[in-house]
Amino acid sequence: MYNIGIISSSETIENTYTNQLSKTFYHVHKFSADEGLVGTNLMDVLIIEEVSGVGLKSTCELILELRRGFRGLIWVVSQSISKSSKLVYLQLGADGIADKEMEQEETVLQISNLLRRIYSKSIADEEGEGLTDRVSLNNSFDVVPENLSIMIEGYKEIGLTKLEFQIISYLIDRLGKAVTYEELYKHLWKDEYSSSSKGNKQYRVSNLIFHLRKKIEKDPSKPEYIKTIRSKGYMLVF
Structure with missing residues (x-):
């Protein structure tokens, strides 16, 4: 069972991925960037929902803050994002970017595949066996x-x-x-x-x-x- 944290850059969390994630075997947790990020280090994946009107600077600061102590996957979801912004987010440590043209199911599948691969590798490393x-x-x-x-x-x-x-x-x-x-x-x-x-x-x-x-x-x-x-x-x- 994986823990997925969804962070909104606005005061009100308006996440569009809860329904899609709830179809799979995930525990979904909601966080607000304005209320602090206590507990995010316990997540396997953090999805940053970049809402309209929030600039590049705020999302960059959030990724940098998370990367100081978070070792899991970070995904940025945006309604409108430029190619240059995508490159910046990836350079700062984001593992994936999804925009409004990408289907939610596609994004969730990408995250699921990465989680399974990472988790399977950790089992093999711990046990010394190829349980990939x-x-x-x-x-x-x-x-x-x-x-x-x-x-x-x-x-x-x-x-x-x-x-x-x-x-x-x-x-x-x-x-x-x-x-x-x-x-x-x-x-x-x-x-x-x-x-x-x-x-x-x-x-x-x-x-x-x-x-x-x-x-x-x-x-x-x-x-x-x-x-x-x-x-x-x-x-x-x-």
Whole structure:
């Protein structure tokens, strides 16, 4: 689980990325540059939202202040930014720039890819092993894409089928959010979506979740991770 801090250069935080970030497995925190930056050093990523009317000088000062003690990623989001301003921000230590023409989803994906790469490298450095694709979601639940497996409590690796891995990955991307039977079915069996009945869709998804729970839950009848949302679908929680 990554912590994302969003800093607004105005008194009122008007962030446009919260909805997009909340679709992924991030904790989103809001900060105001005018109220101080206490706690920003605990974030994995800081997104500076440069609002209209705020000049180059203010954003430069903010990046410099953050870089004195912050080692994570810094991203600048602006509604209007020149090429020269982009170069200045990058020279001062920003890791990425997004403007109004860049889709929010694209920006979030870029940040996610960098986080995964950095985190995977730190695991390999600490353990001396090439776990370059391993993604840790918390202290007891890791994902190992290269093996189509998950690691429980740091030592018990559980192999999954392709469909099982696809569904757990989809739920991870929507951690803490209810996902409907139809949404899961459409993600897994795209070509058959329109021709299948509602009952068949729900049965196939439920059957897949049943087998997945048998592999990852201590007691499948009382699941800790994959919760049933009655009459709707499932939700992954930690």
